[in-house]
Amino acid sequence: MIAGTSRARRTAGTALALVLPLTALAACGGGGGSTAKSAAGSGTGTITVWAHQGQASEATALQNAVKTFNSAQKKVKVKLTLIPDTDYTKTITATDAAKLPDVMEFDGPTMASFVYNQKLAAIDDYVSAKTLANATDAIKAEGEIDGKHYGLGMYDSGLGIYGNKKLLDAAGIKYPTGLSDDWTAAEFTAAVKKLAAKDSDGKSLDLQESNGYANEWGTYGFAPIVWSAGGSLLKDGKAEGALDTSAVASALKTFQGWKKYTDPNTDGNAFAKGRVALSWVGHWMYPAYSKALGKDLVVLPLPDFGDGPKTGQGSWAWGIGADTKNGKAAGAFLDSLLNDTNVTAMTTANGAPPGTKSVLAKNPLYKQGGPLQLFADQLAKPCGDSDITKSCVAVTRPVTAGYPTVTAKFSQALSDVYGGTDPKTALAKAARAIDQDFSDNDGYKLQ
Template sequence: MDARSRRQRRTACTGLALALPLAALAACGGGSKTGASAEAGSGKGTISVWAHQGQKSEDAALQSAVASFNSSQDKVKVELKLIPGNDYTKTITATDAAKLPDVMEFDGPTMANFVYNKKLAPLDAYVSSRTMANATDANKAQGEIDGKHYGLGMYDSGLGVYGNKRLLDAAGVTYPTGLSDGWTAEQFTDALVALKAKDSDGKVLDLQEANGYATEWGTYGFAPVVWSAGGSLLKDGKAEGALDTPAVVAAMKTFQSWKTFVDPNTDGNAFAKGRVALSWVGHWMYPAYSEALGDDLVVMPLPDFGNGPKSGQGSWAWGIGAATKNAKAAGAFLDYLLGDANVTAMTTANGAVPATRTALAKSELYQQGGPLQLFADQLAKPCGDSDITQSCVTVTRPITAGYPTVTAKFGEALNSVFGGADPKSALEKAARAIDQDFSDNAGYKIP
């Protein structure tokens, strides 16, 4: 599988498949108060489980976990249904809550809308305290609304800047070794200038432009610019005064100035083939980049725009259907699925960051001293989307049923800015549109 195919399968991280489903969610977000509440049930019998069909290795890991669970005991039998990834979120959105499975997987940003539409139930009472305690803080943050957890994941995600040591050294560029000495935005720009002087076409940076910025990649990949500038996509349910502050406008002007250095990367190989020295992307590109560069590969945090370096996080998670009649059995399966053996098998299959403390500590890639320790270090410093401090690094995308509007409008603004539009006008327009939609929908308050 080539690098672009791998990237396109990372719907949980790059969100390439989220644009249509999230738009559909926005259209369907009515806050319906119909739909049954989860019932505990007997803890025995057959339960249905839905999951997205991903890479073959991911599918095999999940199928193996289900088969192992079924053979490990005789109280609960799981019937697994895999649904093609591009259709998955649309399928849940279009299915009445009463017809959804006992357990279902969902992509992180969609959770609040499913809760809003009574399709997910809190799982706190049905998974063990051990399972909850072993989930990383970032993992729990993605799945929490008003103190209740509606989802837990097997794996998480993160962003960074990959560098080509050979090209950086040739340009005399000193690069960061971790969070403690990350580049400021100004230093990042200086590095681009120095690299350009040694590059035949002056294109030294990959920003995954071919993915499009008016997509979920735009929000996942570049909301960290907003957060690092001290802004938010939403604060207290409003975008105005959070997304369009002078500091965010200035940061977006800097982002815009980088376009002259950017390789469009239409073939997906700009970094792997050495055309550029820097690539702004996530953990999922490590296998391809490591294979291509070997010891010349370095991993760095995103640049700091004044409020500390920031990164996105979040990925596919598991929850309990609100209409289940057997939540005890659902919880028993989730306890098994989120155990170290299955988490390790899944993250070995897809290269993602383990979302449980014990599996993360044992991971050869992400443990202390591992080549991707940076991503674990970032996830160890999480914060909510409206409480972004200097010291936290990974930020959860806004947990709101109105997220489809937030991501759509921010992506449109980002795309416009990259195309040359005035950042102040673009951000103010996005903030007004978001706030109008929230006003039209009573703030998307979850009943």
């Protein structure tokens, strides 16, 4: 997702001033294989662990998890290294596989690149069956390649529309109560226009414009429009015929039309200060919005462009280095890290949707009846990255080592469309560039 700010860990990171799940770096060269050199080892001794340094409360939760693990048994000792957010993905990319740690955290969309470059081992033989079974289906979808799991996350992410109930009611606008009665794109647009007509500056919508769109926020935040229109960023390894369809172009034309009603939000307070009634963003804004609006805050799904409402998902995850000599010990640590105590502590620290079934069911924000139940409901209907149907909701960004190209080309097209470029032209250009890169790299196939 977005590897960048101190808050980026909540979802997955690029350098945006918001907490997102994002990726940034290209697959560094021609790996092309997933031959792991990992060894089970004795299950004892010292193992090294790398993690990116998130906000202070997250770092504390992780450090406490390590201390507890080290003190609870004598067989394995964990040596934790925290690396600054801005350097983290670059550090893994630049480090030879033999010098990587036994266990490492990574931003979800970078996983396939690290597998392709032989830096991650499959974890199925090292973590317990209980740990795998307790991971939510959405988390498992992000961490799986060809039936093997290379990563599991402590938390997930999701998108929605935050609404100001007071302003919506004053404008006489009926709004969704959940996924079952979500707005169509036309209904959402009509609401935006009606709210704008009652606003002094004619602005009623926040799209986090100040972050820009030619970056991971563009892909994470607005690829759901593509999916909801029945398209895809990639289908069977190709963008042409999936990304550049007439339905996707029409949907992005609608997106383009929202610009005149959108507050640039340069101060980050367009929604919190009541300048707009609707904000298209993710779970990470709930604390600030809840504090600002209290009972006037409502949480709504993204609009349906014809193939059902969709959301992005995925965030930081944990895996095992391909060259580890102590996979058993690494797996034992991951079993501990992903237990209820540690997942609860981490998701309390960052407010993200828990990545395990047991914690998600009990979390006061996301449980049935909780204020963010919508996000849990969305994640309970995962699509994976390829089987995107009308009935599923949470879509995983393409699990491919070529993802950096996909996100770079799509987000640039999105930014161009928002700036006035014809959607059909922008999408066709992006699709051609993506397919050319995949052709040049033999489809980024694992061998």
